[in-house]
Amino acid sequence: MSQTELIKIDQLNINFGENRVISDVSLSLKRGEITTLIGPNGAGKTTLVKAVLGLLNPSSGTITRNEALRIGYMPQKLHIDTTFPLTVERFLKTAAFSGTDDQLDALRSVKAETLLKQSVHSLSGGEMQRVLLARALLRKPELLVLDEPAQGVDINGQVELYNLIARIRDQYNCAVLMISHDLHLVMAATDQVICLNRHICCSGHPEQVSSDPSYIELFGVPGSENLALYSHHHNHQHNEHGDIVPLAEDQHSNCGGHH
Structure with a gap:
């Protein structure tokens, strides 16, 4: 692990009985970085977070944590x-x-x-x-784990909350792992976006679209430039069983708001 890495996950697999819910996931959470985890219902987001928190043991693969790592957890609802x-x-x-x-x-x-x-x-x-x-x-905390922190908060409140999380990241110099269910909104301050559907479909940086007319029309509130739409392309799709099916070159799909 590098000096900035707080958690490193390598080839993580988690099975519930015969059902594999996390497949070959590798990622790292670094001090000072915000990582947003997105994906459809049943994608394994909560399972992955439980593994990060040490509440679930992997079926195979490794999770390496900094010694005596302090983790703060914010549940989705209480x-x-x-x-x-x-x-x-x-x-x-x-x-x-x-x-x-x-x-x-x-x-x-x-x-x-x-x-x-x-x-x-x-x-x-x-x-x-x-x-x-x-x-x-x-x-x-050195790592702050947030499960859909903007759940039940109006759009103005979401802007304020996301700005607040970015300030807390700076104040505590901590890593942030955040689950987001709404794929239309991803913080512009996010350093890494991970799209999960049992495995990592793709990962990268959110795109900046603050000057897009449709974006301004959609949000239309002060501070909305701190949010960004995130779109990215997949080179595969999933069949009815959730298995990966490669796409032909001309069929690559954009998952901006459809997962």
Whole structure:
């Protein structure tokens, strides 16, 4: 592993019984880089993240982590019984042993320090996402794993949240691994985009389209230049069983928004 690599995955395979859900995946997560993982439902995104977090053992292949690697995890959703009284302050204490000062620092990092004494049940979707992000930051992570962080947040909130994640990457000098379900939107700040459909279909940098008229018409909000459409080409397709079928040269497909 290089000095900047925090996790290196080599030829990873994960089987559930007879079903292979991750096939020959190799990638690395590097300090200071944002990696966005995209793909259709059932592509194995969550399975791959669980392997990165150490919650699943590979059937074959290797996952090499920096020694004592600190990982902060932000789940896609968190269901808390509405009959259970819980303030943001008490909720943050479930992440790690931390005092009020640490909690306020984490909330300040996500611009949500005014929420400390509020009930988690009174928070808006965007506020809850920020609290979940603050909770992950209490671990002072070297790797921050975010499962669809913009879920349930309106487009203005998404722009703010993506900008916030980029600032946190800079502040903590951490790696970020982010799952995105909406293939039409990928952060322009993303350093690496990985398209997964059990195996890595393709990977690369997002394209900048901030001056495209159709892009401006679609988003039409301040700060939308911080998002970019991402399109890329596949040299194969999948049959009904999910197996790879090569395409003829004139059939190469663009997967910009169709996965």
